[in-house]
Amino acid sequence: MYNKIVILTRKNFFYKEIGLNDTFSNRIYLTFFHFSFILIVLKEKENKKEINQDMFDFFMQQIEANMREIGYGDVTVNKNMKNLINLFYEILINCKKWYFSDSLQKDEFILKFFVKEPNQKINVEKIVDYFDKFAFFIKDIPLNLLSKGVFEFEYKT
Numbered sequence: 001m002y003n004k005i006v007i008l009t010r011k012n013f014f015y016k017e018i019g020l021n022d023t024f025s026n027r028i029y030l031t032f033f034h035f036s037f038i039l040i041v042l043k044e045k046e047n048k049k050e051i052n053q054d055m056f057d058f059f060m061q062q063i064e065a066n067m068r069e070i071g072y073g074d075v076t077v078n079k080n081m082k083n084l085i086n087l088f089y090e091i092l093i094n095c096k097k098w099y100f101s102d103s104l105q106k107d108e109f110i111l112k113f114f115v116k117e118p119n120q121k122i123n124v125e126k127i128v129d130y131f132d133k134f135a136f137f138i139k140d141i142p143l144n145l146l147s148k149g150v151f152e153f154e155y156k157t
Helices: 002-009 012-017 024-045 049-070 074-098 103-114 124-139 143-148
Strands: none
Touching: 002 024, 002 049, 012 124, 024 049, 024 074, 024 103, 024 124, 024 143, 049 074, 074 103, 074 124, 103 124
C-alpha cells in the first residue's frame, strides 16, 4: 500500500495541473492525505486497531528511512518525525470531517498544507475534486483488496 500511495503522489498532475511545488514536504502531505482516507475506510470496514497501527508504523518507518536516504542526521530525523506524526494526526482528523465539509472548508484545509508562500497559486478546486473522488473511490474497494493496497485510482475531471 505504501508504494501505491507513493506512486500516486508522484503523478505530474499534482505539480503541473494543480501547481504544487515538487518538494519533500508536499509529497509527505499528499501521502498523509491518501493514507488518511484509506485508514478511515479500513476502520469503517474492519474495526481492528492493530492492523491500522501496523500500517501506520510501517508508513512512518518508510518516511524515516527516506529522510535518512536524503541525508538527514539522527537529530533532524527524530525532530522531524515527531512533527510529522503530529501533522499526520491533524490531517487524519480533518479527513474524517471531509465527507461532511462544504467546499469552503475543504479549500481552507487544502490551502493550509499546500500553500506556504504568499504569492503561490494552486488550483484548489481541482485538488479538492481529486480528493473528493479519491475518498469515495476508496470506500468502494473491497476490504481484502484495500488492505493489500490493490487498487488503481485514475483521476478524471
